[in-house]
Amino acid sequence: MSLTDDYRRREESVTLATEPEGDGETHELLTLNIGPHHPATHGVLRLLATLEGEVVRDIKPIIGYVHTGIEKTAEDKAYWKVIPVVERMDYLSYYFNAMAFCGAVESLLGVEVPPRAQYLRVIHLELNRLASHMVWLGTSALDLGAISMFWYCFRERESILDLFEMSSGQRMHTRYFQVGGVIEDIPPGFEQKVRKFLAVMPSRADQYADLLEKNEIVLERLRGTGVVDEETLLKLGVTGPLLRAAGNPWDLRKAAPYSSYDHFDFKVPIGTVGDNYDRFRVRHAELYESTKIIEQALDGLPEGPHITTDRKVALPPRHELATSMEALIHHFKLVTEGFRVPPGEAYYAIEGPRGELGCFVRADGSAKPARVHMRDPSFVNLQALAPMVRDGYIADLIATLAMLDPILGGIDR
Amino acid sequence: MPDATGLELLAQELREADSQSVIDTQFHRDRATLLVDPAQVKSVLERLHDKGYTFLASLHGVDYYPEEPRLGVIYELLDMEEIDRISVKARVHSEAALIESVVDVFPGADFPEREVYDMFGVVFDGHPDLRRILMPEDYEGFPQRRDFPVGGEPVLFTFNEETSYGKWQ
Numbered sequence: 001m002s003l004t005d006d007y008r009r010r011e012e013s014v015t016l017a018t019e020p021e022g023d024g025e026t027h028e029l030l031t032l033n034i035g036p037h038h039p040a041t042h043g044v045l046r047l048l049a050t051l052e053g054e055v056v057r058d059i060k061p062i063i064g065y066v067h068t069g070i071e072k073t074a075e076d077k078a079y080w081k082v083i084p085v086v087e088r089m090d091y092l093s094y095y096f097n098a099m100a101f102c103g104a105v106e107s108l109l110g111v112e113v114p115p116r117a118q119y120l121r122v123i124h125l126e127l128n129r130l131a132s133h134m135v136w137l138g139t140s141a142l143d144l145g146a147i148s149m150f151w152y153c154f155r156e157r158e159s160i161l162d163l164f165e166m167s168s169g170q171r172m173h174t175r176y177f178q179v180g181g182v183i184e185d186i187p188p189g190f191e192q193k194v195r196k197f198l199a200v201m202p203s204r205a206d207q208y209a210d211l212l213e214k215n216e217i218v219l220e221r222l223r224g225t226g227v228v229d230e231e232t233l234l235k236l237g238v239t240g241p242l243l244r245a246a247g248n249p250w251d252l253r254k255a256a257p258y259s260s261y262d263h264f265d266f267k268v269p270i271g272t273v274g275d276n277y278d279r280f281r282v283r284h285a286e287l288y289e290s291t292k293i294i295e296q297a298l299d300g301l302p303e304g305p306h307i308t309t310d311r312k313v314a315l316p317p318r319h320e321l322a323t324s325m326e327a328l329i330h331h332f333k334l335v336t337e338g339f340r341v342p343p344g345e346a347y348y349a350i351e352g353p354r355g356e357l358g359c360f361v362r363a364d365g366s367a368k369p370a371r372v373h374m375r376d377p378s379f380v381n382l383q384a385l386a387p388m389v390r391d392g393y394i395a396d397l398i399a400t401l402a403m404l405d406p407i408l409g410g411i412d413r
Numbered sequence: 414m415p416d417a418t419g420l421e422l423l424a425q426e427l428r429e430a431d432s433q434s435v436i437d438t439q440f441h442r443d444r445a446t447l448l449v450d451p452a453q454v455k456s457v458l459e460r461l462h463d464k465g466y467t468f469l470a471s472l473h474g475v476d477y478y479p480e481e482p483r484l485g486v487i488y489e490l491l492d493m494e495e496i497d498r499i500s501v502k503a504r505v506h507s508e509a510a511l512i513e514s515v516v517d518v519f520p521g522a523d524f525p526e527r528e529v530y531d532m533f534g535v536v537f538d539g540h541p542d543l544r545r546i547l548m549p550e551d552y553e554g555f556p557q558r559r560d561f562p563v564g565g566e567p568v569l570f571t572f573n574e575e576t577s578y579g580k581w582q
Contacts (some may be wrong), residue, residue: 064547071532072556076563107442234493237469237521255496344441347489347500349470358489360473370559375471375489383524412547 029057032394036065040143040398043408047401049394056389056397061382067412074372078338079105080179082369086359087173089374090410092135095121095128096352097374098177100359103258103348105179108341108363111313115302117181118260122297123194124167124176125259125350126290130201131160132353133283133290137208140280140402144218149211156204159197166190179339180314181307191298198291198298205287212280222277226388226400229274236387237380240355242404245282246274252351259350264296276396279403313339338367347375354378354405376410420445423464423499427457444500446487451503455513458488458501462518466490466499469515472525474533478559483507484533488515505535507558514540532557 029050036046044065050058070089074082086101087094099121106113113121138153161171167186168174176182212218230246243250251268253261269285271278307314311330320327333339341363349358355377362371385404389397417440424435424447434457437448449457468491475485482504490499505512514537515522526537527546534555537543545552554561 064545064549067547069556072561072563075559107444110442234468235520237519250493255493344444345446345475345487345500346442346444347471347473347498349498356470358471360471360487360489362475371473371475371557373471373473373475375473379524379528380521383521 028052036062040401041408042139042401042406043411045406045408045411047397049397051394054393054395056392056394059386059389059397061385063379063382063408063411065412066408070413071372071374074369076368078367079341079369080334080338082372083177083179084173084175086372086374087175088409089413090352090354090357090376090378090407091172092132092407093128093353093357093410094173095124095177096350096357097359098175099125099259100348100350100352100357100374101361101372102177102179103350104346104359104361105341105363105369107346107348108344108361109179109313109339111180111308111310113181113259114305114308115260116185116304117306117308119297119301120182120186120306121177121259122261122264123294123301124164124182126294126297127160127163127194129290129353130287131157133287134160136283136353136405140405141212141218143398143402144221146212146215146218149208152204152208152211156201163190163194163197166193178307178314180310181305183307185306191301194294194298198295201291202288205284205291209284219277221396221399222280222403223275224273225276225392225396226279226403227273227275228384228387232387233274233384236384238355238384240352240377240381241279241282241286242355242381242384244268245271245278247272252349252356256349258348261293263300264293266293266296276399276403283405340365340367341369349375352377354407354410355381374410374413376413378406378408378410379413382406382411416440417445420447420499423447427460430460431456445498446500446502449501449503451482451486451505451512454486454488454501454503455515455518458490458515459518461490461499461501465492465494466497468493469519469521470498472522472529474529474535474557476533476557476559477504481506484510484535484558486512486529486535507534510535511538512536513538514543516540531555534558 029052032049032051034047035041036044046062048060049056070085073085083098086097089097134153134157138150141149164174165171167190168176230248233243233246247270249268249270266289269282271282315334316327316330343363343365345362347358347360349356357377358375360373361369364370388400420438420440424438427435433450434453435447436450439446470491471489473487477483484507485502485504488501526540529535530543531545531548
């Protein structure tokens with residue numbers, strides 16, 4: 001018997017079923033604190049794990065370490081000034097936060113978003129989804145010990161951030177989406193740059209798969225760990241890639257299309273078992289689908305205005321200010337007070353990189369929202385951590401947490 | 414979203430089961446809301462759950478200051494088969510902010526209910542673990558209430574370090 005065979009045999013002999021029951025010195029439960037500052041928690045997340053040997057018997061996530069009161073801050077700002085603050089909630093999916101907020105305000109105002117703006121939004125949302133998945137893949141692989149993945153993923157993310165910088169002047173938290181459309185049209189040459197990126201992206205995604213899928217360590221750590229069935233996930237309110245990995249093809253882009261998503265032809269990748277490997281595969285397959293959507297959006301990009309022509313909501317073009325008194329008045333009103341939104345409540349949900357990202361806005365008729373609440377997918381999905389890791393090994397906890405993809409900025413807001 | 418007629422029919426059906434349950438309906442900008450008696454929230458949500466609204470998409474707290482009953486709890490329900498959303502709203506008095514927890518119907522309401530308790534002080538009766546979730550455990554007050562001032566906490570500077578709450582020893 002070779003050394004590895006013996007190791008495998010001993011490894012397999014240790015199962016949860018053979019753990020002896022009862023109390024006593026050998027069965028003492030150990031409470032282990034993980035975090036809040038720990039590289040494997042993907043942010044400032046604290047976990048109180050109750051261990052029996054190496055087996056996690058219970059886990060309690062403790063959050064709030066990066067609570068910044070953004071929802072309270074938003075109540076003190078004019079609607080268009082809320083956009084930069086809500087973008088900072090889930091700091092990897094800033095376009096999605098802005099989209100959810102703008103969508104809620106647009107539905108309260110009854111503003112029609114021009115088709116070109118909808119397409120530009122889709123292009124940026126999907127680029128953002130790619131960037132967000134890049135960070136997830138890089139950091140998750142890092143947790144599993146595959147350090148080189150981190151550099152490759154951040155290389156691609158860097159090119160996406162360059163594209164954001166080109167279209168909006170900022171790499172992150174771009175304030176590009178405005179109520180009624182986008183702040184300005186894409187600059188000349190942007191389309192070529194995006195196409196250049198799209199040409200390499202699928203082959204890069206292939207390379208990621210080659211690196212990870214044939215890696216025995218990654219496979220061993222992902223396959224069959226953190227399994228939770230679809231029904232439990234639905235009860236816990238889990239959406240996004242986690243739910244799709246369990247075999248439920250729920251995707252708001254297909255189910256309730258917003259911002260012209262129904263114009264594009266794309267598939268919704270789903271898993272079969274609902275383990276960490278499926279979560280990895282689903283997100284990885286989404287990289288290709290997002291690339292396809294951006295390509296189609298660039299091909300079919302309609303002509304027309306990039307923001308609504310309703311001067312009560314959107315700033316007038318700069319050149320009008322020199323010639324039109326009316327434009328000057330509108331500009332002054334919008335910049336000083338902002339626009340007023342008729343009283344009402346709206347909940348606008350979109351498919352973020354982590355699941356249903358919904359924004360609830362209550363307007364009281366003034367120029368500032370009376371309540372802004374984000375249903376952040378990370379916050380709700382974190383509830384599924386306990387069923388995922390319970391009665392598994394603590395090493396699997398790290399892999400499961402990585403595949404859960406929580407963003408603490410979004411959880412704590 | 415059910416349309417305005419569909420919402421009325423649904424409200425009628427719920428009223429038939431319990432005449433006190435639905436107080437009012439609102440239909441605004443394609444958003445259907447049932448205004449529900451806070452004592453009946455759980456039974457209404459259970460009935461809606463049986464009717465197909467099985468997914469609790471979100472749970473928000475709202476403060477309608479200065480109107481009373483001031484605090485609102487809004488449940489966003491989703492029917493994944495029909496792809497239909499409905500919101501259920503219950504309003505409670507700020508002095509007696511008590512509402513029944515729905516964690517046993519929708520286990521996903523756990524964290525959101527804790528958040529509403531943390532931010533607005535609405536007590537969810539029957540919640541298994543009702544503690545503050547985002548604010549520190551020893552925090553006083555409910556920061557998302559509209560009468561809670563922004564910047565209400567004294568900031569520690571050199572000139573007030575002797576008198577401020579975090580007095581340097």
